[in-house]
Amino acid sequence: MTAEASPTQTFAHSGKFFNVFGLALKNAALTILTLTMYRFWARTAMRRRLWSRAWVLGDPLEYTGNAGELFRGFLIALPCFFLPAIFVFYIAPLAIEPTWAAWLTFTFYVVSVPLIAAARYWMRRYQLSRTRWRGIRLGLASSAWSFAAASWGWWILQTLSLGWYTPAARINRARMMWENTRFGDQPFQFETPHGESPQKGMWWPFAIGWIGTLIGSIVSFGVTGFILSALTTAGIITLGADGMMFSLVATLLAAALTAISYFIAFAPYRAAAMNRIAAQITIDGARFHLRAKTLSLLFYETLGWIFLIFSLGLLTPVAGFLQVRYLLNRLDLIETPRFADIGQSVLADTDAGESLGDAFDLDMGVGVI
Amino acid sequence: MHARYADGRAAIFSDVEVELAAETLIIRRGDRTITWSYADLARADDKNGRIVIRPKKPDTGERLMFGDGYDDQLAAAAPHLMKPRAQGVEGRKTVGALVALSWSLAAIFLIGIPFAADPMARALPAKYRAQISDISWSQVDAFTVQCDDADEATQILNNLAYRIMEASNVPEREDIWITIADAGFPNAFALPDNSIIVTDDLIRMADHPDELTGVLAHEIAHIEHNHIMKNVVRQISAGIFFDVVFGGAGAGQAIAYASVNLAGLRFSRGDESDADSRGMDYLDAANISTGGIARMFDRFQEYEEEAGVGDIPSMLSSHPASRERALAAQARAREGLAPSLTDREWRIVQHACGGADAIASEAEVAD
Ligand SMILES: [Zn+2]
Numbered sequence: 001m002t003a004e005a006s007p008t009q010t011f012a013h014s015g016k017f018f019n020v021f022g023l024a025l026k027n028a029a030l031t032i033l034t035l036t037m038y039r040f041w042a043r044t045a046m047r048r049r050l051w052s053r054a055w056v057l058g059d060p061l062e063y064t065g066n067a068g069e070l071f072r073g074f075l076i077a078l079p080c081f082f083l084p085a086i087f088v089f090y091i092a093p094l095a096i097e098p099t100w101a102a103w104l105t106f107t108f109y110v111v112s113v114p115l116i117a118a119a120r121y122w123m124r125r126y127q128l129s130r131t132r133w134r135g136i137r138l139g140l141a142s143s144a145w146s147f148a149a150a151s152w153g154w155w156i157l158q159t160l161s162l163g164w165y166t167p168a169a170r171i172n173r174a175r176m177m178w179e180n181t182r183f184g185d186q187p188f189q190f191e192t193p194h195g196e197s198p199q200k201g202m203w204w205p206f207a208i209g210w211i212g213t214l215i216g217s218i219v220s221f222g223v224t225g226f227i228l229s230a231l232t233t234a235g236i237i238t239l240g241a242d243g244m245m246f247s248l249v250a251t252l253l254a255a256a257l258t259a260i261s262y263f264i265a266f267a268p269y270r271a272a273a274m275n276r277i278a279a280q281i282t283i284d285g286a287r288f289h290l291r292a293k294t295l296s297l298l299f300y301e302t303l304g305w306i307f308l309i310f311s312l313g314l315l316t317p318v319a320g321f322l323q324v325r326y327l328l329n330r331l332d333l334i335e336t337p338r339f340a341d342i343g344q345s346v347l348a349d350t351d352a353g354e355s356l357g358d359a360f361d362l363d364m365g366v367g368v369i
Numbered sequence: 370m371h372a373r374y375a376d377g378r379a380a381i382f383s384d385v386e387v388e389l390a391a392e393t394l395i396i397r398r399g400d401r402t403i404t405w406s407y408a409d410l411a412r413a414d415d416k417n418g419r420i421v422i423r424p425k426k427p428d429t430g431e432r433l434m435f436g437d438g439y440d441d442q443l444a445a446a447a448p449h450l451m452k453p454r455a456q457g458v459e460g461r462k463t464v465g466a467l468v469a470l471s472w473s474l475a476a477i478f479l480i481g482i483p484f485a486a487d488p489m490a491r492a493l494p495a496k497y498r499a500q501i502s503d504i505s506w507s508q509v510d511a512f513t514v515q516c517d518d519a520d521e522a523t524q525i526l527n528n529l530a531y532r533i534m535e536a537s538n539v540p541e542r543e544d545i546w547i548t549i550a551d552a553g554f555p556n557a558f559a560l561p562d563n564s565i566i567v568t569d570d571l572i573r574m575a576d577h578p579d580e581l582t583g584v585l586a587h588e589i590a591h592i593e594h595n596h597i598m599k600n601v602v603r604q605i606s607a608g609i610f611f612d613v614v615f616g617g618a619g620a621g622q623a624i625a626y627a628s629v630n631l632a633g634l635r636f637s638r639g640d641e642s643d644a645d646s647r648g649m650d651y652l653d654a655a656n657i658s659t660g661g662i663a664r665m666f667d668r669f670q671e672y673e674e675e676a677g678v679g680d681i682p683s684m685l686s687s688h689p690a691s692r693e694r695a696l697a698a699q700a701r702a703r704e705g706l707a708p709s710l711t712d713r714e715w716r717i718v719q720h721a722c723g724g725a726d727a728i729a730s731e732a733e734v735a736d
Binding site: 033059133 | 464468470
């Protein structure tokens with residue numbers, strides 16, 4: 001074994017691309033062979049790989065979860081979530097009045113929104129409880145339902161403000177998550193420097209993203225619409241079935257262009273939000289400093305999307321890896337916590353697992369948070 | 370040998386001396402010693418460049434991290450720690466069991482239930498069937514217009530159908546009802562409530578009553594052999610399978626939704642050829658030539674080629690015309706039989722649903 005590992009920076013990720021890629025390929029193959037049932041094992045192996053190559057002060061993280069418990073969580077979720085879902089989607093349309101069936105489906109979706117938020121919290125709790133550093137377990141305290149309720153409220157504010165509440169909501173969610181995060185018996189804190197806005201530096205990038213997306217969508221739909229009408233006037237395409245096909249393709253193209261402009265326009269915001277959140281996290285007096293930059297972040301994100309799209313989602317963990325490595329290699333610690341005083345976690349081990357996270361397909365494979 | 374040890378109670382590693390004895394690993398830290406049996410140990414490093422060892426169960430949080438160059442000694446003392454299993458990688462048995470489980474589920478939901486679809490469909494409460502019919506009808510209403518001049522033609526077609534069914538003793542003959550609908554394309558299809566819809570364009574496509582009768586016979590066979598509800602059971606079963614196995618990603622819902630929709634009323638190839646041959650049995654028993662349906666299959670094919678496949682409303686292209694089907698019908702055709710409708714009846718049927726105007730204008734052109 002070589003001494004390539006244990007880097008000297010405070011945070012580092014020593015994952016090699018082809019090492020991760022190889023595992024992702026093996027996982028993809030077995031996932032197909034087992035009609036996706038292998039996904040729990042794939043996810044566990046990938047996390048073990050990614051965690052073990054994340055170094056903090058020269059010591060690696062460790063993922064202790066096992067696939068069997070994820071699979072059991074899935075089996076538990078079957079009666080709790082899938083059976084109601086099967087009733088709502090398959091039996092109700094046949095067995096009960098159409099109006100009632102429609103209402104039932106609507107109710108199901110309404111209940112799903114906070115349930116997804118709660119599932120996110122459970123999932124994070126599970127992952128943290130299966131993460132150790134120097135043998136000490138991480139954890140997430142408090143209740144998933146209070147997170148779900150608060151999240152729901154912020155989501156409504158986001159909707160009512162046409163998105164402008166998003167930076168505040170993002171910080172609120174991060175605050176709630178981090179203030180309940182524990183390393184051993186030591187809580188993390190989310191502290192805004194005195195006299196500063198928690199969203200400092202996030203509003204302008206958000207405005208760029210919002211306006212950029214708006215312009216992007218107007219231009220995308222305008223240009224495709226113009227080309228379509230020009231072709232129709234020139235008689236190259238005719239109305240009727242062919243015309244329908246063309247306008248459908250044009251709409252999809254415009255939607256794709258809009259999505260791309262959203263992705264690019266919001267890149268400065270994504271970098272700013274990550275940096276700002278990291279700056280407010282503290283543990284035992286130590287602070288964090290993240291140096292995410294728009295262009296480099298955009299580069300790795302684009303690379304990740306390319307993998308995701310061209311592998312039809314099967315190689316999504318590669319995208320997760322690129323992002324984790326990017327962030328860890330740009331993260332610093334200011335001052336050092338007194339680790340000798342940090343004891344083992346007293347939070348009860350969770351076994352609820354990620355069942356619902358799987359049901360809602362929340363992370364597509366890695367669980368990078 | 371030197372190593373670093375964390376005791377699982379504080380977030381620090383301290384330097385220790387390690388001795389690899391025959392059955393156990395001994396950790397010396399000051400004047401304290403800790404003894405671990407090799408068999409109870411697992412790896413915690415996933416080959417990240419530093420060997421880390423921990424107690425397997427329970428995980429006390431204790432960790433022992435080796436420096437460089439001790440791999441060989443450790444491998445010699447505890448070979449099992451060098452195997453993938455020690456890193457938590459699952460064995461072949463687990464993978465084998467998963468493959469077996471997933472394919473058995475697939476076999477049950479995609480082969481077993483479809484195989485038993487007929488009895489299961491017959492066991493479905495009438496209420497479910499009525500509900501599915503309502504959904505189908507609401508869609509039929511969305512793309513067809515009711516004809517107000519087709520009462521007599523409808524009666525003629527239903528009498529004809531009854532005559533055919535009586536000759537073959539079809540049990541559903543009292544329930545089946547044929548409706549002529551005004552739509553922009555030629556088609557005929559059966560609904561879950563034993564209705565058969567024939568579009569006016571299909572009637573106009575036929576040159577001889579036997580051609581239309583052949584299509585009706587085919588649709589009646591679909592109903593007698595319960596193909597419609599069998600298909601619904603098959604599709605729902607597939608939907609549940611995809612939902613459970615793939616984790617509710619939405620594929621299942623899409624299939625289930627399609628199944629209670631008209632798009633889901635598409636039959637398997639097997640059901641189609643079954644309906645073809647049963648339909649021709651009816652025609653034989655009722656002394657009607659199968660030459661008509663043979664010509665109709667040819668027309669379908671021509672129509673498809675002319676219009677381009679994209680132009681046929683795909684949700685209704687449940688009767689893909691093919692050369693083979695035409696030939697099979699032609700092979701059974703008998704000469705010298707009377708047409709299935711009299712000239713007068715046939716004219717009335719052709720005049721249904723605004724057909725009178727179409728025929729009148731054609732006649733003018735001919736003059
Ligand atoms: Zn058919």
